[in-house]
Amino acid sequence: xxxxxxxGDGTLVADYDFYLPEELIAQQPPPERGMSRMLVLNRDxxxxxxxxxxxxxxADLPSLLNxxxxxxxxxxxxxxxxxxxxxxxxxxxxxxxxxxxxLLTAPTxxxxxxxxxxxxxxxxxxxxxxxxxxxxxxxxxxxxxxxGEFGERTIRFASxxxxxxxxxxxxxxxxxxxxxxxxxxADRERYQTVFAQQRGSVAAPTAxxxxxxxxxxAIAARGxxxxxxxxxxxxxxxxxxxxxxxxxxxxxxxxYTLPEATxxxxxxxxxxxxxxxxxxxxxVRTLEHCALKAETSTSGQFxxxxxETEIFISPGFQFRAVGAMLTNFHLPQSSLLMLVSAFAGxxxxxxxxxxxxxxxxxxxxxxxxxxxx
Numbered sequence: 001x002x003x004x005x006x007x008g009d010g011t012l013v014a015d016y017d018f019y020l021p022e023e024l025i026a027q028q029p030p031p032e033r034g035m036s037r038m039l040v041l042n043r044d045x046x047x048x049x050x051x052x053x054x055x056x057x058x059a060d061l062p063s064l065l066n067x068x069x070x071x072x073x074x075x076x077x078x079x080x081x082x083x084x085x086x087x088x089x090x091x092x093x094x095x096x097x098x099x100x101x102x103l104l105t106a107p108t109x110x111x112x113x114x115x116x117x118x119x120x121x122x123x124x125x126x127x128x129x130x131x132x133x134x135x136x137x138x139x140x141x142x143x144x145x146x147x148g149e150f151g152e153r154t155i156r157f158a159s160x161x162x163x164x165x166x167x168x169x170x171x172x173x174x175x176x177x178x179x180x181x182x183x184x185x186a187d188r189e190r191y192q193t194v195f196a197q198q199r200g201s202v203a204a205p206t207a208x209x210x211x212x213x214x215x216x217x218a219i220a221a222r223g224x225x226x227x228x229x230x231x232x233x234x235x236x237x238x239x240x241x242x243x244x245x246x247x248x249x250x251x252x253x254x255x256y257t258l259p260e261a262t263x264x265x266x267x268x269x270x271x272x273x274x275x276x277x278x279x280x281x282x283x284v285r286t287l288e289h290c291a292l293k294a295e296t297s298t299s300g301q302f303x304x305x306x307x308e309t310e311i312f313i314s315p316g317f318q319f320r321a322v323g324a325m326l327t328n329f330h331l332p333q334s335s336l337l338m339l340v341s342a343f344a345g346x347x348x349x350x351x352x353x354x355x356x357x358x359x360x361x362x363x364x365x366x367x368x369x370x371x372x373x
Contacts, residue, residue, distance in 0.1 A: 080171025
């Protein structure tokens with residue numbers, strides 16, 4: 001990986017670089033869910049006398065939460081969104097040409113999806129695609145109806161009774177490209193949180209992967225209130241930043257839902273001065289987007305609703321909802337690293353990442369985590 005420094009004022013994408021040996025990128029989940037290491041980052045270490053970072057285990061998380069905290073989880077469920085297709089012949093059969101990889105990223109209308117297609121240059125608007133099952137029988141058909149940049153396509157699927165059942169049959173779990181192996185049967189369970197309910201993500205909200213039912217029970221037993229929201233992770237997770245400055249960054253829209261029970265819990269926590277702890281950057285982005293909407297509403301309170309967000313959080317952002325967060329370690333020069341830097345300070349975060357490298361923490365989706373308080 002690349003090597004960066006702490007120089008710069010934080011306005012350039014390159015200011016969020018760091019050195020990461022390839023061997024620290026986790027290729028598999030830990031042997032058992034919940035056994036990850038956890039780096040604790042203290043934002044107020046300069047004033048409270050505590051060290052900037054301390055090395056803990058994820059199992060310690062319940063003891064680090066306050067009984068009055070409100071813990072927010074993202075209950076989005078990952079779909080097996082990576083498909084393999086062939087071009088259809090004029091007779092509706094499969095072409096003998098090579099396989100085309102189709103990674104669904106978000107639904108756009110009834111039967112329509114945006115997708116990343118490889119090899120993109122060979123897939124044009126008007127092409128018809130067929131998707132075979134393991135027996136090489138065609139079970140799904142589609143037409144390419146639009147083309148974007150960098151291999152992005154809009155695909156219209158032929159009407160079918162249960163689209164998601166077909167995805168479960170022929171789809172693969174969309175492991176990120178830095179996991180350099182094919183997905184396995186085990187990934188169907190491990191690349192999914194234990195509280196996943198609302199299907200629609202094409203990447204896991206990875207901070208949630210560490211939780212187990214016993215740890216959730218321990219958190220609840222401590223008196224912590226637990227609530228859920230939904231943000232479906234989309235194309236932005238896979239799309240690299242292709243600009244040089246932070247003020248040039250525009251993220252893709254992602255769909256979210258703030259349920260009534262969660263809006264009520266947030267309003268109650270705010271009125272009582274309680275800390276809101278977000279599990280993952282997806283929860284952070286949703287909460288801060290909804291907090292901005294609340295500011296401009298008549299009531300000034302969180303209200304249940306669904307919508308889309310493209311909020312980009314970088315240093316200088318004023319956090320309105322989140323008081324602490326659990327997050328995994330993020331890629332160099334990524335928008336998620338910028339979000340974490342906005343919350344804890346770029347110099348502190350890069351120093352914590354340097355510590356994590358020295359101590360051989362495991363990085364990215366299947367890696368270890370960091371609790372920022």
